[in-house]
Amino acid sequence: MPPANMISIDGREYEFMPGETILDVARRNGIDIPTLCYLKGATPTGACRMCLVEVQGARTLVASCAMAAAPKMVVKTQTEQVMKARRLNLELLLASGHHNCLVQDLDMDQWTDFQLRAMTTTEHLDICPAYGDCRLQELAIKYGVRGNRFTPAEPRYAIETVNPFIVRDFSRCILCGRCVQACNEVQVNNAISFGYRGANSKIVARGDGPLKGSDCVFCGECLQACPVGALVSKAAMEPGKQPTTGTKPVRTTCSYCGVGCQMYLHVRDNRIEKVTGVEDVGPNYGSLCAKGRFGYDFVDSPDRLKAPLVRENGKFREASWEEALGLVADRLGRIKAESGPDAIGVLSSARVTNEENYLVQKFTRAVLGTNNIDHCARL
Numbered sequence: 001m002p003p004a005n006m007i008s009i010d011g012r013e014y015e016f017m018p019g020e021t022i023l024d025v026a027r028r029n030g031i032d033i034p035t036l037c038y039l040k041g042a043t044p045t046g047a048c049r050m051c052l053v054e055v056q057g058a059r060t061l062v063a064s065c066a067m068a069a070a071p072k073m074v075v076k077t078q079t080e081q082v083m084k085a086r087r088l089n090l091e092l093l094l095a096s097g098h099h100n101c102l103v104q105d106l107d108m109d110q111w112t113d114f115q116l117r118a119m120t121t122t123e124h125l126d127i128c129p130a131y132g133d134c135r136l137q138e139l140a141i142k143y144g145v146r147g148n149r150f151t152p153a154e155p156r157y158a159i160e161t162v163n164p165f166i167v168r169d170f171s172r173c174i175l176c177g178r179c180v181q182a183c184n185e186v187q188v189n190n191a192i193s194f195g196y197r198g199a200n201s202k203i204v205a206r207g208d209g210p211l212k213g214s215d216c217v218f219c220g221e222c223l224q225a226c227p228v229g230a231l232v233s234k235a236a237m238e239p240g241k242q243p244t245t246g247t248k249p250v251r252t253t254c255s256y257c258g259v260g261c262q263m264y265l266h267v268r269d270n271r272i273e274k275v276t277g278v279e280d281v282g283p284n285y286g287s288l289c290a291k292g293r294f295g296y297d298f299v300d301s302p303d304r305l306k307a308p309l310v311r312e313n314g315k316f317r318e319a320s321w322e323e324a325l326g327l328v329a330d331r332l333g334r335i336k337a338e339s340g341p342d343a344i345g346v347l348s349s350a351r352v353t354n355e356e357n358y359l360v361q362k363f364t365r366a367v368l369g370t371n372n373i374d375h376c377a378r379l
């Protein structure tokens with residue numbers, strides 16, 4: 001192992017590859033450095049300053065997500081100066097907008113109380129819909145930041161609720177830029193960018209209008225990248241609903257097409273609140289299309305069929321499975337006997353699993369005796 005490729009982090013030596021940042025080397029070796037704006041695979045922006053570390057010889061703390069590892073570099077990730085800087089950054093971020101997740105007014109002298117209340121309270125009205133799933137809240141709790149040292153900034157821009165799937169709450173935006181990178185560098189849709197300057201900075205779509213009038217295709221990559229409650233799935237914004245816990249991720253495979261994208265359903269109170277792609281795993285590596293990301297309202301739809309229907313005199317009536325299957329077997333058997341098996345055709349669906357499609361073709365060929373089998377994407 002050539003010494004030229006070694007870096008010291010917290011007193012231990014690690015090898016690095018050309019092009020790796022300090023953060024890359026640390027993460028690869030299980031060293032925790034907090035991040036907010038860092039988005040894997042995108043150009044580092046150094047916007048949030050949460051990943052600050054001490055580098056021997058450097059005049060100031062450096063952002064580890066943007067600093068390339070160099071030979072003989074000596075890095076410290078947990079010094080008092082580093083911790084102080086991270087806490088201050090968290091306080092400033094909490095004061096930059098409307099972050100009412102209770103870390104604002106908890107009593108830091110009572111650490112247990114602080115943690116318990118932050119995770120379980122129900123007393124606030126209008127709690128952020130990202131409550132319990134917010135990286136800023138998580139870091140504030142971890143670093144014991146109260147967030148009430150600075151007066152919170154007044155919201156400058158109205159909440160945008162006119163989009164079909166995404167609510168944009170600019171008052172909760174910390175301008176980390178992850179959504180912009182997700183849109184421009186990951187999905188390459190180029191629908192959003194930074195707009196205005198200084199305290200008026202804002203993430204804007206075309207003409208500073210709503211997403212629905214822009215080039216946005218509602219893939220939801222931005223929503224997945226947002227570490228706070230600035231971009232929220234509309235389904236999670238039910239009026240009068242107050243989150244008291246985080247969502248529970250349930251891993252599954254998207255059934256909209258045959259690609260088999262890996263996804264998490266984020267469930268709270270037995271309802272799906274959002275869907276995210278599983279990162280670092282193929283075939284989708286965290287990305288999803290609009291259908292996979294937002295097309296789950298059918299799960300709780302009151303229109304879902306719960307029993308087979310049999311049509312009689314032009315009207316449907318509920319039937320038992322035995323009756324319905326018996327009826328279908330009887331009719332198919334009669335057609336086959338009268339007109340031959342090729343008088344029957346079967347359409348399966350691209351939205352069911354491979355195994356189910358296999359069973360359908362097996363039934364069609366082996367039981368019905370015809371090769372008239374196809375699928376319909378709209379079924």
Ligand code: FES
Pocket residue numbers: 034035036037038045046047048049050051052063064065066
């Ligand atoms: Fe490095 Fe934000 S993660 S500056």
